[in-house]
Amino acid sequence: MTEVLQVRRGVVAYSDRPVLRGVELTVHSGEVVALLGANGSGKSTLIKAALGLVPLTAGEVRLFGTPLRRFRQWPRIGYVPQRLGAGGGVPATVGEVVAAGRLARRGWRPASASDKAAVTAAIEAVGLADRVRDPVATLSGGQQQRTLIARALAGEPELLILDEPTAGVDAASQETFAGALSDFVAKGGSVALVAHELGPLAPLIDRAVVLHDGLVAHDGPVPEPAEHHAHPEHDHVHPHAPQTSPSLWEAP
Numbered sequence: 001m002t003e004v005l006q007v008r009r010g011v012v013a014y015s016d017r018p019v020l021r022g023v024e025l026t027v028h029s030g031e032v033v034a035l036l037g038a039n040g041s042g043k044s045t046l047i048k049a050a051l052g053l054v055p056l057t058a059g060e061v062r063l064f065g066t067p068l069r070r071f072r073q074w075p076r077i078g079y080v081p082q083r084l085g086a087g088g089g090v091p092a093t094v095g096e097v098v099a100a101g102r103l104a105r106r107g108w109r110p111a112s113a114s115d116k117a118a119v120t121a122a123i124e125a126v127g128l129a130d131r132v133r134d135p136v137a138t139l140s141g142g143q144q145q146r147t148l149i150a151r152a153l154a155g156e157p158e159l160l161i162l163d164e165p166t167a168g169v170d171a172a173s174q175e176t177f178a179g180a181l182s183d184f185v186a187k188g189g190s191v192a193l194v195a196h197e198l199g200p201l202a203p204l205i206d207r208a209v210v211l212h213d214g215l216v217a218h219d220g221p222v223p224e225p226a227e228h229h230a231h232p233e234h235d236h237v238h239p240h241a242p243q244t245s246p247s248l249w250e251a252p
């Protein structure tokens with residue numbers, strides 16, 4: 001299997017404080033990998049390092065087999081950062097925000113029919129076709145998150161990297177998102193996503209990588225959530241647990 005994302009012995013320190021201490025992460029083509037771990041265990045840092053948004057102190061990153069420093073094929077990757085406000089006070093509509101996700105692929109040429117089709121398909125995939133002309137600020141948090149996912153999908157990436165795509169997102173939006181992700185994977189896409197609770201995404205996950213204290217504590221099947229979260233009726237959504245909360249994904 002080809003590796004679309006590889007981090008080897010990744011070390012990252014913020015002002016001398018090590019946050020990742022030699023992490024291995026591989027995503028193969030067609031795989032859906034969940035990155036789990038307690039708050040502050042370094043999940044977001046790992047995906048930022050994989051994208052070159054945070055420098056590695058040591059170790060190496062390869063994207064589609066190319067060392068990060070030489071990688072230029074950014075349209076192959078769609079990234080949805082953690083809780084980025086889609087509205088941001090700018091009165092952009094859903095259609096405009098999603099169309100912006102096409103720019104990297106289309107360059108500064110006028111939008112072609114296939115650009116427009118990709119934007120429409122992305123908006124439909126996340127169930128927002130009836131909101132295209134609405135300002136993003138008028139949407140619910142879950143719909144805003146879906147707008148950002150559609151923006152990433154509009155670029156027709158091969159690898160989607162998602163930082164807590166369902167945190168604080170209503171149940172209906174989570175289901176819609178799971179469907180969109182499932183379609184993306186069915187077409188051959190690969191996914192790395194950070195999650196606190198997998199919810200409706202669980203059936204899509206091929207492998208879970210659990211970070212603990214800057215190291216990989218588990219790489220394999222999705223581990224059982226900690227006991228008090230394991231009940232079927234306990235299907236709530238954690239907005240974003242405070243730093244003090246215990247891990248929902250205890251390292252086995």
Ligand SMILES: Nc1ncnc2c1ncn2[C@@H]1O[C@H](COP(=O)(O)OP(=O)(O)OP(=O)(O)O)[C@@H](O)[C@H]1O
Nearest residue numbers: 014015019037038039040041042043044045046082
């Ligand atoms: N830019 C930064 N400068 C300094 N410290 C940072 C920075 N970003 C993150 N950290 C610290 O690094 C550690 C790991 O953070 P990171 O966001 O990667 O963890 P996480 O596992 O994604 O946690 P969460 O679930 O809370 O998002 C935390 O202690 C955090 O406070």
